[in-house]
Amino acid sequence: MIQTDEILTTIRMLHSEHLDVRAVTLALNLNDCASPTVDQMVKKVRHKIMRFAGRLVDTCDEIGGKYGIPVTNKRIAISPASILLSGHNTRGALELAHALDQAARDCRVDFVGGFSALVQKGISAGDQVVLDSLPEVLSQTRKVCSSINAASRKAGINVDALHQLGHIIRDVAEADSANRGFAAAKLVVFANIPEDNPFMAGAYMGIGEPEAVVNIGVSGPGVVDSALRRRIALAQETGKKLTLADLAEEIKLSSFRVTRVGELIGREVADILNIAFGIVDLSLAPTPTIGDSIGEIINTLGISRIGAPGSTAAIAMLNDAVKKGGLFASSSVGGLSGAFIPVSEDAALADAVRQKHLCIEKLEAMTSVCSVGLDMILIPGETPPATIAAMMADEMAIGVINNKTTATRLIPVPGAKAGDWVDFGGLFGKSPVMEVRNVDASEDFVHFGGRIPAPLQSLGN
């Protein structure tokens, strides 16, 4: 029988610290929906999504109710749309996107990810259709998300693709200027994209995955921050000296519990849907809500201004401790599994930008030790495409050389300049537009084009 103190520990975590399951993502292989005509393809796509995901939301709500833990986001991730779009054109791509958008509405999921292309070594015809269609697709649909893998440790960095993406990201934002370029928030450019990531906008189903699989994103940073604050308060009461190793241990314990909750709910949802269970992603994903912030954890760890010296070390410790606790809790850990630092989605980070404590270069440094990259960064609408491409290249280099996943989600806000506030609402939050320094100084580098060769570390055999 469970002991009273065990119940109390869990209850505190559930009710006072706002534990939730951040994402249940059903990943689905749509390759068998490929058809010679677009009409046939979209019909098959809608039918297959409804067949597998029609009960997803109700099942998540039922299981969440049984355990008293809300499943905050329910999503669908599909195999790369570029495969379905081989042999079709951008008109077909737009029809597919609208069909996905409608299927997502019919299933009542938040987003459908996987309008994706893998171009790290080169761009196929299907990949090019995806790239060319993105401004229309992302500005005309609400729930469709896209990810492009433009670099990998094995292939190096496809600078030609980044060059195109520099223009595409500008075009996507401008096509959605009525919403201040929000459509660009649904496009992530990756190095070393994981095949089983449950988090949007980057979720897609990799080609090595089963026919259908349920992946889980665990709860947010609030639980970890509360545990740390309680530990520090206890030490102050008792006068006991606390070291960073003690705080790392506290993070591990929280991560263990949070991971167990995610796996319990994920396995049960997968069982009921009769779909394979995939992975638990240990990522701490903040929301703009106060008390659900990675920035606040950095503050709690003793860095009073986020971006100050020590910020990178603090987030490295957090990231590592989360993984250690989670790995012991579950043998099915995967996805991105790191602490996210999406600026507009994290009120404390956005405030640090406002106070000029945090700049893009420091964020970039932090992403070399955490997940996932320059994420939800609002930049001036006039930032040159070549500069955007070079910012992405820098982030890709961190991923390729350090054998980790990195990504960018840059939003050039049309008509905005550094310091302007932009509010996307809801989970996407608000942030000042960040200053991009040294614009117009990377054109020649980007215009050389081609591919930065795979690094020495790629030859591990």
Next chain:
Amino acid sequence: MSTQKTEDSTERFGYVFNLLSDDRPGIVAGVSSAINSIGGNIEACSQTVLNRYFTIIMTVTLDYPWDCKELGEKILTEGRLKGCQISVRPAVIYPGGRVENRPDTFVITAFGRDRNGIVSAFSRYLAEKDVNIIDLYGNRTGKEEFLLISQVEVDARHDIQNLQLDLEGIGNELGFTVKLQHNNIFVATNRLRLER
């Protein structure tokens, strides 16, 4: 003389008793020595201390039948358990514990400002619904706050959502926050080894 044989093939006689006392060292030693002295075997026991009061429930088997009152007095005397109260009755002893399929266990937690009738309100509702309480803990956590934790067996004929809504409704009337959650969430977050 009232006795009940155990389900075991050997001729043993089962009893259950409950002992209540002020808490102090030596009570368990006294009880167990007394049982030993009359050839008894402790089959299962559970003890707790609450607000400095001690209680233990035990099932024991004996070689021959006893009168319950005499057995109680014998244990108190042999165990030198002065000031303790004991209550004894015959029992069917299930060797190795019950093996039939048990319903799922859920945990009810209720937290709010203390007042009369909290345990009664929730337990009356559970009794009406034929929901069995298998563990109950209640305590003041602050000057005026009361915490109630109850582990209950809920079988498949119950709609969990309805039970949750009813319990939350009772909680609202009493000014209590109430949750009903499946036991597995507490196992998953606390125990190292999980059974699948």
